[in-house]
Amino acid sequence: MLVTNSIRVLRVPTHSMVRSLSSISRPLTSRLSNGIIPSLKPAYPTRSFSSLNNRVRFKASIQSFKDAQNENENKKEGKPDESEESKKSEKEEPSKDKEKKNMDQEERDMREEIKERLKKENPKIDPNNIKIYQFDGKTVALYFVMSTLFTVALTSYALSGESEKNELSFQDFKTNYLERGLVTKLTVINRFAVEAELIAGAVSDQTFRTSGGTPAVVFTIGSVEFFEEEMKNVQDKLNIPVNERLPILYEERGSWLNYILPILPTVLLIGGLWYLTMRRTSQGSGAGGGGPGGIFKIGKSKAKLFNQETDVKIKFKDVAGCDESKEEIMEFVKFLQDPRKYEKLGAKIPRGAILSGPPGTGKTLLAKATAGEAGVPFLSVSGSEFVEMFVGVGASRVRDLFKTARDMAPSIIFVDEIDAIGKERGNGKIGGNDERENTLNQLLVEMDGFDSSDHVVVLAGTNRPDILDKALLRPGRFDRHISIDTPDIDGRKQIFKVHLSKLTLTCDEDIKATQKDIDFSKYQELKSKAIDDLAGRLSALTPGFAGADIANCCNEGALIAAREDASSVDIYHFEQAIERVVAGLERKSRVLSLEEKKTVAYHEAGHAICGWFLEFADPLVKVSIIPRGQGALGYAQYLPKDQYLISKEQFMHRITMALGGRVSEELHFDTVTSGASDDFKKVTQMSQQMVLRLGMSDKLGSICYDSGDDNGGFKVHNNYSETTARLIDTEVKRFIDEAYVACTKLLTEKLDLVDKVAEELYKKEVLTREDMIRLVGPRPFAERNDAFDKYIKGTDAFKGRPEKKGKKYELNEDSDSAE
């Protein structure tokens, strides 16, 4: 086969080679007439890349000038502007309109920026006439598919032409031409084929004419050595004297395709990428800008920029609670506002601060407020945005981010979720990540690299400060550690006030309706008191809520009010919203059978009675058997107070209360149900904590057996012996057993009260605290929750809207509560 070595390229075609190629193509084309080789059109490259480049640029600029000219002419002639026409037609086409609407903010910004630049550079060009093309993944993919298909087609075409040369075997050549003395000259081409020139007139089906018009045949050889050997043998056999033997010449020839094909994919790839870039730059901006996205921007930082004109309008007053954190971060604000004051004294300002705390506690908000107060640009990026599938991209993005920040200085960089890149490096744990470590290293280098004269402050947010690399936290990098915890009742009240002030509240509307004659300051006073009361009550009902939960709750309240077509949002809307956030959506579609409903009623009554008669249990506000959320068939809501220390008794009472549901089922039915599974989970967790972490087991003593090593779910080994493990199991079980015994004793004593509560619950489905007092009498212990006493006691929380609503607001300096 002639094709085998045709891909092997010895030289890249030069001008001389192009000439020699054309000489080869002639004999081949002459064979076309004999139907041996298909027609090949010469396709030498006619343009260089640079000329192409110039053409593209030239074309783009001509286009914009033509557009500008057309527009001027149209204006002179009073013709409607083409761009306006196109705008009109765009309006007519709903699909285009839709596409435009869907265009994301980023892309629009990019287009605006490009147009701005163009306007500055060349005021003659109307930026509206510039068409900006963005190459999305589809265009690029299509281009590569097309070029691959083209290459494959060309290759098979070239190979099919070569394969048709396989007309003659060496044996045929020997018997039909060589031994008959018809051969005059032999040329070995490319070491695998031989062109044998024949004497004039020796024409057959297999012959063709060479460029000199001589008839010739072609055949392939296995190897040159073999061919030479064979020729020698044949000529020896024919007794041809050595000096008359046929001359054998050697030539390197080939189709131009043989040279082009191997480099074609590379050329297409590079050319394609280059072309796409050039088109984008020439048509997009003419200033070499290019828009966001695309492979060329992969190493660029993805940080979002907020500046004063746009988003950073947030001030410290919008961040409620967390006063200590605000104070701490204030130093950065003062530095950014007046750096010289510090520099004069030779003081070095901290370069960065880590804001740590549970999710939704306002870390990002505080960082934004810092930028808003200081009035400087704020670059916000998430740690995970540094990490890409390409090696080195993370580090490059870090470099780019810091460069941008320095260019905009004074500025603030905020890296959210810094643990995505800032986890401790190479500590021998499973699953090391070199790319992440490179990114972290670059971050460390950049933070070292700028000094306080750069006026760039780096803030970072994380929920897991404990897993951060020590190098990040050392002085000179993130040397301030600001911890933001979930707010206490006062914090929650302040946050509620911030978010309530944005809503139309019923209490405000009531004041406006009932107090028409009062002056503005009096109105303000009444309003702030009403909001204060409302915020206080809501904060008491939401223990454990973070700022984000509170914001969500206020929004949910407003949504519920809107759903009810209410003109303002009242406490009952908020209570529904809280219930929704705490227990999930009411599942009206889940209808329980009467038997199931009875079981749930007794289960919840068991919990409620336990909570009522256990001293350290939290105050109950509501018990319900309406299914909610992901599978809860009933729930009881308590108000735990904000406390930082929990006693052993408290733990035991909580465990007892959690077992109340199952024990009540045992006491009232012949069998038990699956309804207590979630209770058991909680009970086990609490008991394990008491034993493993809190040293509350006398038998195990004051030792922490829990390493807290939750390394991605891998627990390599326990740091205690088998004997201790067995003891731990026994102790965990003992606490639960003790609570179980206490619970059974209590509920057996109060059997009739459980019946009473369960029956009422079965009928009404919801019981509030007031109902409980009516059914079982007041709680025998004083409530331990001040917030409860202050805001909830005496009122009926979660009862729903009373028949008659509306009240007269009066300002009473002594009163503390809403009533």
Ligand SMILES: Nc1ncnc2c1ncn2[C@@H]1O[C@H](COP(=O)(O)OP(=O)(O)OP(=O)(O)O)[C@@H](O)[C@H]1O
């Ligand atoms: N102290 C606060 N005052 C007012 N609103 C708050 C406060 N804390 C949180 N919020 C509300 O919660 C929303 C979410 O807060 P933010 O994004 O700052 O939380 P985060 O701590 O950064 O959360 P994450 O750790 O999940 O990133 C804010 O937009 C704001 O509406």
